[in-house]
Amino acid sequence: MLQRYGLAILCCGVALAVAWPIDAPASCFLLAVTVSSLVGGLGPGLLCAALSALAFDVLFLNRLLQPAFLPTDGLRVVVFLATALLVAGLLEVKRRAEEAGKRAEEDLREARDDLAQLSRMTAMGELTAFIAHEVNQPIAASVTNANACLRWLAGDPPNLEEARDATRSIVEAGTRASEIISRTRQFFKTGMPQRELVDMAEIIDGTIVLLTSEATRYAITIRTSLASGLPKFIADRVQLQQVMVNLITNSIDAMKDVAGARELVISSERTADREILVSVSDTGVGLPPKPTVQIFDAFVSTKRNGTGLGLAISRSIVQAHGGRLWATPNTPRGAVFQFTLAIEDEPLDQQL
Numbered sequence: 001m002l003q004r005y006g007l008a009i010l011c012c013g014v015a016l017a018v019a020w021p022i023d024a025p026a027s028c029f030l031l032a033v034t035v036s037s038l039v040g041g042l043g044p045g046l047l048c049a050a051l052s053a054l055a056f057d058v059l060f061l062n063r064l065l066q067p068a069f070l071p072t073d074g075l076r077v078v079v080f081l082a083t084a085l086l087v088a089g090l091l092e093v094k095r096r097a098e099e100a101g102k103r104a105e106e107d108l109r110e111a112r113d114d115l116a117q118l119s120r121m122t123a124m125g126e127l128t129a130f131i132a133h134e135v136n137q138p139i140a141a142s143v144t145n146a147n148a149c150l151r152w153l154a155g156d157p158p159n160l161e162e163a164r165d166a167t168r169s170i171v172e173a174g175t176r177a178s179e180i181i182s183r184t185r186q187f188f189k190t191g192m193p194q195r196e197l198v199d200m201a202e203i204i205d206g207t208i209v210l211l212t213s214e215a216t217r218y219a220i221t222i223r224t225s226l227a228s229g230l231p232k233f234i235a236d237r238v239q240l241q242q243v244m245v246n247l248i249t250n251s252i253d254a255m256k257d258v259a260g261a262r263e264l265v266i267s268s269e270r271t272a273d274r275e276i277l278v279s280v281s282d283t284g285v286g287l288p289p290k291p292t293v294q295i296f297d298a299f300v301s302t303k304r305n306g307t308g309l310g311l312a313i314s315r316s317i318v319q320a321h322g323g324r325l326w327a328t329p330n331t332p333r334g335a336v337f338q339f340t341l342a343i344e345d346e347p348l349d350q351q352l
Helices: 002-022 025-040 042-060 071-155 162-186 199-215 238-253 292-296 310-320
Strands: 195-198 219-225 233-236 263-270 275-281 324-329 335-342
Touching: 002 042, 002 263, 025 042, 071 162, 071 195, 071 263, 195 199, 195 238, 195 275, 199 263, 199 275, 199 310, 219 233, 233 238, 233 335, 238 263, 238 275, 238 310, 292 310, 292 324, 310 324, 310 335
Parallel strands: 219 263
Antiparallel strands: 195 233, 263 275, 275 335, 324 335
16 A cells, blocks of 8 residues: 555656656646556545645646736646546546456356356266166176176186187276266366367267267167368367267257157268367257247256256357357257367467
8 A cells, every 4th residue: 555655656756857847737747647546546546636736736836936826726726636536536437347347257257167067067967877877788798798707617628718708898898887987077077177189079979978878768869970080179178078968968858758760960070161060960859939049048948957057058168169059950850059169270289
């Protein structure tokens, strides 16, 4: 505080030193008030305005050399002081507005992060049954192969070749279960986003592994049409997987109760604008009759027990990666969700 008010006095002194030889008090003192208000705030600005008005009145209106009061002197001092106070007040309003904007931006960032985490936790509840079923399959296969291995080894003579094949199958099933758990742990971890070189095809394949059992439960066929040779790009792997999980689970939910073919198609391609385009189409109930932009608003959901966060968070993630997310009706029924991702040209070590 002492520094800020000391700066106001210093600014006033500098303005006086500059204004005296050139006889330009108003401009110099107003500049001093501006600097004091910008750097120190309202209090130092008012102090500088008061000191400037005093110096303007006493020195530049010749109070010392010509004590006689001229009719215009008082008006000049009042106009100068009013102008100085107005400058200090406007700058204080501007400073407070900027601080409020920064606080609002920080609150918005924190709220967005909280919503993203809430979305992940909500998705975790929905994925628990999927993951349990998916992990149960390799575990059951391991038990079956272990029993078979014991039978092959108990033979007379032991069938080592069959036992070796059964053991190899156990290893493969265990590796698959471990990968599912690892992907799930990575998806729900918290912390700062980690940008790295990623392959969109790997992200799509990994998400399909998590959700295949749920699609199978409802007789949904999953097809992929992923362009080969798509370049890797800098992105947050976990966030992009979150987008894919949200879109695929939405499509599965949309097809649970429909009659006829239930087909989920996931495709990727490179656009002419140096972007990667990913599409998730289904043959479900389709988009709501209201304007489709509303389904991307937070807390707007067409599901009975939906939170309305999945698509809002997905759009935020895609936009943070330099892309956009939108939805269109599918033919003859269903919906198509598409998003683009910008492909960065800079080397990895320059972007991290």
